[in-house]
Amino acid sequence: MRRLLSFTRLGAMLMKEFNHMRRDRTTLGMMIGVPLIQLILFGFAINTDPKALPTAIYAAENTVYTRDFTAALVNTGYFKIVSNADGKDVDRMLTRGQVQFAVTIPPNFSRDLLLGKTPQILVEADATDPVATGSAISALQQIRSTALQRDLRGISTGPSEPEPGFEVIVHRRYNPENITQYNIVPGLMGVVLTMTLVMITGLAVTRERERGTMENLLSMPVRPAEVMLGKITPYVIVGYVQALIILIAAAFLFGVPVEGSVLLLSGAAILFMIANLAVGFTFSTIAQNQLQAVQMTFFFFLPSLLLSGFMFPFRGMPEWAQFLGEALPLTHFLRIARGILLKGSGFMDIAADLLGILAFVIVASAVALTRYRQTLD
Amino acid sequence: MSANGGLAIDVSGLVKSFNGRRVVDDFSLRIPEGKIFGFLGPNGSGKTTTLRMLCGLLTPDEGQGTCLGLDLRSEAPLIKRQTGYMTQKFSLYEDLTIKENLEFVARLYEMDNRKARVEDSLKGLGLYERRDQQTGTLSGGWKQRLALAACILHEPRLLLLDEPTAGVDPKARREFWDEIHTLAGRGITVLVSTHYMDEAERCHEIVYIAYGKLLASGTADEIIADTELYTWRAYGHEADRLASKLRGTEGVASAVAFGSKLHVSGVDADALARAIAPYRDGHDITWEETTPTLEDVFIHLTSGSKDNFA
Ligand SMILES: Nc1ncnc2c1ncn2[C@@H]1O[C@H](COP(=O)(O)OP(=O)(O)O)[C@@H](O)[C@H]1O
Ligand SMILES: [Mg+2]
Numbered sequence: 001m002r003r004l005l006s007f008t009r010l011g012a013m014l015m016k017e018f019n020h021m022r023r024d025r026t027t028l029g030m031m032i033g034v035p036l037i038q039l040i041l042f043g044f045a046i047n048t049d050p051k052a053l054p055t056a057i058y059a060a061e062n063t064v065y066t067r068d069f070t071a072a073l074v075n076t077g078y079f080k081i082v083s084n085a086d087g088k089d090v091d092r093m094l095t096r097g098q099v100q101f102a103v104t105i106p107p108n109f110s111r112d113l114l115l116g117k118t119p120q121i122l123v124e125a126d127a128t129d130p131v132a133t134g135s136a137i138s139a140l141q142q143i144r145s146t147a148l149q150r151d152l153r154g155i156s157t158g159p160s161e162p163e164p165g166f167e168v169i170v171h172r173r174y175n176p177e178n179i180t181q182y183n184i185v186p187g188l189m190g191v192v193l194t195m196t197l198v199m200i201t202g203l204a205v206t207r208e209r210e211r212g213t214m215e216n217l218l219s220m221p222v223r224p225a226e227v228m229l230g231k232i233t234p235y236v237i238v239g240y241v242q243a244l245i246i247l248i249a250a251a252f253l254f255g256v257p258v259e260g261s262v263l264l265l266s267g268a269a270i271l272f273m274i275a276n277l278a279v280g281f282t283f284s285t286i287a288q289n290q291l292q293a294v295q296m297t298f299f300f301f302l303p304s305l306l307l308s309g310f311m312f313p314f315r316g317m318p319e320w321a322q323f324l325g326e327a328l329p330l331t332h333f334l335r336i337a338r339g340i341l342l343k344g345s346g347f348m349d350i351a352a353d354l355l356g357i358l359a360f361v362i363v364a365s366a367v368a369l370t371r372y373r374q375t376l377d
Numbered sequence: 378m379s380a381n382g383g384l385a386i387d388v389s390g391l392v393k394s395f396n397g398r399r400v401v402d403d404f405s406l407r408i409p410e411g412k413i414f415g416f417l418g419p420n421g422s423g424k425t426t427t428l429r430m431l432c433g434l435l436t437p438d439e440g441q442g443t444c445l446g447l448d449l450r451s452e453a454p455l456i457k458r459q460t461g462y463m464t465q466k467f468s469l470y471e472d473l474t475i476k477e478n479l480e481f482v483a484r485l486y487e488m489d490n491r492k493a494r495v496e497d498s499l500k501g502l503g504l505y506e507r508r509d510q511q512t513g514t515l516s517g518g519w520k521q522r523l524a525l526a527a528c529i530l531h532e533p534r535l536l537l538l539d540e541p542t543a544g545v546d547p548k549a550r551r552e553f554w555d556e557i558h559t560l561a562g563r564g565i566t567v568l569v570s571t572h573y574m575d576e577a578e579r580c581h582e583i584v585y586i587a588y589g590k591l592l593a594s595g596t597a598d599e600i601i602a603d604t605e606l607y608t609w610r611a612y613g614h615e616a617d618r619l620a621s622k623l624r625g626t627e628g629v630a631s632a633v634a635f636g637s638k639l640h641v642s643g644v645d646a647d648a649l650a651r652a653i654a655p656y657r658d659g660h661d662i663t664w665e666e667t668t669p670t671l672e673d674v675f676i677h678l679t680s681g682s683k684d685n686f687a
Contacts, residue, residue, distance in 0.1 A: 006487060008484050008487045009484060009485050009487065011484060012480075012481050012484030012485050015477075015480075015481070015484075016470065016473065016477070016481050019472075019473050019477055020470070020472060020473070023472045023473075023511075024472070211468075211471075212464065212466045212467075212468045213468045213469070213470055214468075215429075215434065215464050215466075215468055216462075216464055216468035216469065218434055219432050219433075219434055219457060219460075219462040219464075220457060220482065220485045220486065221454055221457045221458050221485065221486065222485050375433065375434055375435055375436055376429060376434050376435055377435055377436055
């Protein structure tokens with residue numbers, strides 16, 4: 001008798017919500033219009049100068065020269081060595097987004113240096129977010145001329161030898177041409193979904209309260225899970241339409257590469273949408289009217305926008321802000337969307353971020369279901 | 378249903394406060410199955426709040442009881458399955474069509490034969506031709522009829538109707554009440570709140586509540602007899618004009634004009650006689666003692682009860 005969910009009742013809720021949606025042309029239009037407008041507005045990027053970017057370094061040898069180079073790297077302020085790994089690892093860390101840079105110092109670097117053979121140091125940069133890496137890459141050119149000056153002074157023959165004895169090769173990975181739209185457009189998918197889905201579910205429930213239909217609904221034998229699922233599901237479909245619009249715009253309008261699996265991205269998008277819908281549902285259990293629901297949406301949307309790494313490079317933010325950012329689903333989804341689209345990330349590469357969203361979904365749904373009242377008290 | 382002694386509603390000591398104010402105070406009620414009870418009282422006296430507690434929409438702060446033999450607190454979901462509640466404000470979905478609204482209700486109650494039942498209901502209402510019309514476009518009377526149809530669709534055993542005929546024309550009201558009596562004839566119990574005296578008189582019994590407190594209950598005649606109110610009726614030349622003069626006079630509890638007639642009531646027969654004495658001689662007015670009407674009684678009860686909202 002007291003099953004958690006009846007499919008007949010869930011079906012009733014779903015049909016009702018679809019009918020509401022069908023008849024509310026303004027909202028439907030807004031949900032399609034918002035992604036388009038944002039797509040146009042966010043054509044501009046915001047420049048900042050983040051420092052201490054995580055860097056994995058692989059030195060095939062350990063000499064005074066490699067140590068001094070590393071020190072010089074750190075001294076620029078732009079690089080923070082998080083790992084001394086072997087060659088394969090640095091690559092994987094870059095793909096997973098654990099580091100922004102992977103530095104490889106080749107074997108025989110010191111010998112070649114002393115022999116005047118101009119050895120090369122490889123710096124691979126994750127350029128999906130060009131703003132984040134730009135300044136650091138310019139700083140690299142400085143190092144080249146200053147890093148080993150002291151070490152090499154005794155060896156050089158000329159009194160004022162200006163030539164540094166080595167080269168730094170920079171590979172911009174994933175977004176070699178530094179195109180800002182490559183970063184912005186996949187991110188926009190997450191931003192648009194966050195804003196519209198949180199707001200729409202928030203409104204869908206508070207509207208019932210405002211119009212008095214909630215009283216009738218609650219007097220009938222419908223269970224919280226049925227109301228919540230019934231309200232959320234139709235908007236997952238709307239969310240897909242939005243995501244599709246942006247994806248198509250990304251590929252055809254801005255020429256953003258689609259390296260990874262669109263299927264994987266769709267799967268991750270579902271989880272992300274559910275996270276936002278659960279937030280909207282939670283807000284609707286707190287808000288007294290539709291205006292409050294909209295205000296709460298912005299209360300959630302603004303930090304998401306600012307702290308997720310959409311507006312400002314995530315790694316450029318102070319630690320406390322990064323900490324907050326990690327709690328937001330948008331942060332994780334941005335990494336996933338950029339990873340899949342630009343880097344061709346696979347499931348294992350995005351697993352950690354999926355878990356981050358999943359944890360959020362669990363917490364938000366639990367709050368929503370406990371806050372949801374089956375009475376008018 | 379002998380478990381609950383044939384009582385559809387049996388509650389006692391119900392209390393509900395909002396923001397520290399007792400909106401319903403120590404409310405008790407027993408309604409036998411198949412009876413129509415009228416629920417009367419001035420605005421804000423707690424009728425809606427009481428009905429909401431009975432159908433599980435509000436949890437009482439204090440008190441206990443059963444509806445249809447099911448415990449008010451622990452078995453609210455089961456009560457909901459067998460109860461039809463018609464809200465004071467129209468609360469079907471105005472953007473859905475008539476048919477969609479009824480189908481929604483039928484599905485929520487997991488009824489079988491949904492299609493046929495919804496069609497029967499539409500035909501019974503005479504709305505079959507207009508089934509695809511949006512509900513918001515219906516007139517007030519039709520909305521009330523549709524709301525009633527929606528809340529009896531699942532064949533409940535108890536009906537709680539909150540001012541179902543407010544703002545509806547007399548013909549529609551009469552039809553509405555004929556329908557309620559038909560339902561009661563089938564054994565359905567009805568508790569209906571109203572402000573109309575003629576409707577009150579069509580109920581088997583009446584419950585009168587003011588400012589959260591139950592003031593009177595019983596049949597119309599019982600309530601009138603129990604109140605021990607004395608009433609004089611005056612008619613003749615401009616009798617109704619005396620109302621404002623008599624009001625506030627010692628011994629007069631109420632003075633109300635009904636058209637050109639005047640009803641003057643008081644609890645003390647002698648004091649009342651003294652109060653009207655100055656207007657008995659030398660005026661073109663006939664005075665006669667009469668039994669008070671329900672309305673006289675209710676006006677008296679309301680003015681006599683303590684207004685804790687002041
Ligand atoms: N949810 C609520 N919160 C605060 N006060 C309420 C609430 N519901 C009703 N009230 C108050 O309780 C009193 C009784 O209301 P109600 O039960 O609607 O009376 P009635 O239906 O007899 O007109 C009113 O003063 C009303 O303002
Ligand atoms: Mg009311």
